[in-house]
Amino acid sequence: MPHPAESRPLSAQPDADAQPxxxxxxxxVRGLAEALGVRPTKALGQNFVHDAGTVRxxxxSAGVREGETVLEVGPGLGSLTLALLEAGARVVAVEIDPLLARALPVTVADRAPAAAERLRVVTADALTIDGPQALGPLDGEAPPTRLVANLPYNVAVPVLLTLxxxxxSLESITVMVQAEVADRLAAPPGSRTYGVPSVKAAWYAAARRTITIGRTVFWPVPNVDSALVELTRREPPATGASREEVFAVINAAFAQRRKTLRKALAPLAGSAQAAELALRAAGIDPARRGETLDVADFAAVAERLSAASSGNRPRQEVQ
Structure with a gap:
């Protein structure tokens, strides 16, 4: 027996809530979920947007242009997908739930038939994407230059950093996340919310928090508000250390926020004395704490630690 998503359009009956x-x-949204037998789960962070004004x-805000390829993660029932297609974009949608991945093209064909050929669905966990090839063959399609998504709350930061x-090819990112996560991603050094996500995101891009989005535009209604974060790709700080080495320093510095950098980096450096030497060589007071350093500072410390561990010999760059 064919799956309901493959045998008939999954649109709710027209009513006062219908959107143009x-x-x-x-x-x-509720009708689609019922037709598919979908019960939103916290495990997958499923809160579906149902407001046309919000997705538009x-x-x-993302500045989506007609004809460009946009990556969407977690399209769910298709609310944001339809708005991206309405703007003229080509959409590559990555959906972890096979049921929703099968239903999305049917929903788009039903509600926006002229745009159906501009949608490609990839059934995958976004955390397993390890390069452009994981999105499937391009077949003449340009690689995605923008990420626009309503990211599941529980995996928003790791998904963002993975991608x-x-x-x-991603030059611009506009994602809706939990408001608290948005604050962390865009936080400057020294602020209360500055931490590992802030610094690691800064390695790749300049981030800023923009629009606050109330919880009532979701079904089911979450317990927190959301916000948009916009990130613009930039070159990482110039350093002889690899990204992995820099991120190891960031992790160590924030593992125990109350510790000075001299103590926090001691396990990574081999001793507190070695950590102090690396910090001073990078021009950083060993008595400072991790939350006072920016990403360039962390890169400088990682380079000094790397040089010390390799005996100051030139090191082959790790990609």
């Missing part, structure tokens, strides 16, 4: 131009409203606002690391 094929976008999804609350009753549409996200697309406008920034393995998809160099």
């Amino acid at each position: 131009s094929g976008l999804l409203g609350l009753q549409d 606002r996200i697309v406008r 920034l690391g393995c998809l160099p």
